[in-house]
Amino acid sequence: MSSKPKIGVYICHCGINIAKTVDVEELTRYAVKLPNVRVARDYSYMCSDPGQLMIREDIRKNGLNRVVVASCSPRMHELTFRKALVEAGLNPYYLEIANIREHCSWVHKDKQEATAKAKKLLQAAVAKVRFLEPLQEKEVDVEASALIIGGGIAGIQASLDIANAGFKVYLVEKTPSIGGRMSQLDKTFPTLDCSACILTPKMVDAASHPNITLLTYSQVESITGYVGNFQVKVRKKARYVDFSKCTGCGLCAEECRLADRVKSEFNMGIGNRSAIYLPFPQAVPAKYTVDPHSCLFLTRGKCGKSPKCVEACPAGAVDFEQKDEIVEFKTGTVIVATGFDVFDAARKPEYGYSDYDNVLTGLEMERLISSSGPTGGKLVLGKGDGEYVPKEIAFIKCVGSRDKSTGNEYCSRVCCMYTAKLAHLVKDKLPEANVRIYYMDVRAFGKGFEEFYDRVRREGVRYIRGNPSEIFKRNGKLVIMVEDTLTAKPLEDEVDMVVLAVGLEPRRDAREVIDLLRLSQSSDRFFLEAHPKLAPVDTATEGVYLAGCAQGPKDIPDTVAQAKGAASSALVLLSSGKVKVQAQISWVNEATCRGCGYCVEICPYTAIELVSVNKMGHEVNVARVNEALCKGCGACAAGCLSGSVQQKSFMDSQILPQIAALGGKS
């Protein structure tokens, strides 16, 4: 390489985004005077076709061998410009970006100051680019399979798309059945499709698909490796039921000593189940599971003379000797579709959720009103003789959403419409009931939403603008204290039942997924996408994609659309079969390496090892980098005592000139 650097500098106006606060003409005049710069140009949009053409032509005509682009963040367009270099026959790593938009023009107002800073940033980029070296991008094979974490509608859809394209899928679900939150819903807004009717066929498709391996009641223990070659370890928790023998007949649950005495998670605690259970009748797989936290035999070691489920099972499927099993496999890509948790209404004590039985959350109401729910779809409260039909029903919206006091500033996007839907279902079942909805704003933004909202109002549901301050009990009735903010009148509303439209929150076990895959969170604590607009399903970890509410609150159509997007991104990788791996990795100068092994200890990926080499007749140890394992963090380079380990494109000899440029007074 070491031909004399001939640098081209390209300064982008970015319309007026940069040019408004940075004097680009002045910057161009300054750039030409910098050492080794042959040509400097400015242009309105450097990333556009004519802009890139300008760079490519200069490389060809003026024999440039280094390029500096002063523009937006390298996180935005580094790849774009690298491609332009390749097209002009130059190694893509002879490029350096000076970030004069995000780090300069957008954050400073004074044109003089911003121009002075831009000059320094440019000077540093020019200083570094002179010392850059060409790098070769290696290609590795992509394992032709995908891991999908989470078996809700997002995970199911993504699995089906990938499996239908002909690739193997491992679908891992934590609970005993796939189906997720959607399976708990009665109807879906705004079309009032029966949720189970549109979901269960997909669940069955996923379970019976020859390309899909379903791992329910399982959790991912570890994921190592890199894009195209992830090694996955999954723990299949013991169900204490032999999968191959269980026919799903349910006799065990009927006989269980705790039958109808354990709170059902699926029914949000409104209904009960046995200790050996099927979460819901349409569960897939239709196999029973023993709940280790409630089963008498498992918690106390004793269940009568012998466990009744064992006696009851005609197939002899119940097996208390079963142990957790570890399953290991390789995948090329990972899709995270771990979903959400609903806001815990107890965190708004003023609404009395913990105190009063007739204050419910939206999801509890969903189970109560569902024909597959604990009451068979009858809207009744109380138990036994105390059973009654509520007549005055109030909904309160934005519980745990758009509420700084709970730390959730965001809108959960589904509550407005699910409230409207539940209100409609109430009116459908109890036409005489008086239904009112307390709201801050009504956000009916989706296809068919506004029409549905309009329909519900015409059905007699009253919308009252106001955020209730308190709910308490008086004479056996719930009293809602609220100000109608449209008439500026304080109200005391006596009702029989309150439904809190709780918002969506990141899953409380999201940390485990973050630790598995090094995901980032956005300020709302949902998983962070690589770019909010242009890479909404990608993550910062290559080969790992997001689908559904794990990335942020969304309704079913948006979830399915995103799942299809994530599947498509995964398929791009899987169908090409090859992927380029990180080129900016570590490198050892074996001539100066003294073999102390310090870098070996530092490396978090065990990508460096000591090997014995012959140096002028002596067998000595030197460090060597495994290029497939190195991820290019550069920690070894910072730790090397002799400077023998270096990170390509971030070598000491490349960073020190940057420091010198920035340290000097401009």
Next chain:
Amino acid sequence: MSEKFEPNVVAFLCNWCSYAGADLAGTSRIEYPPNLHVIRVMCSGRVNPLFIVNALQQGADGVLVSGCHPGDCHYMEGNFLARRRFALMRELLNFVGVDESRFNMSWVSASEGAKWKDVVTGVVNNLREAGAFTEFPRKKIDW
């Protein structure tokens, strides 16, 4: 230490969190002082302590190293290495008589554009107070 003194700060930001956080500050148009200049590295663990000394030698009045929050490192533990190295580094700088305000560390995530502004403003304000750094002989290296 005149009031007009404007310090020059060199900052090392990891690509995944702090650099992205600074990008977000830009995208959100959050204004902050123009005294700080960023060098992008892939991980705060890449920052050799010598870079700090070198920056001070080359004319910087202060240095900032910023990475992912502890536990959130894109490379698992690079920021822990950085934290350990710079705890020692700070002691060394203290020992040779360099004021603490010259060397700063922060954790700024990719979603903390507003925090980035606070960090920059804080560092720059402290250095405005501390004045120009003259303790090391300025050694201009012509690369």
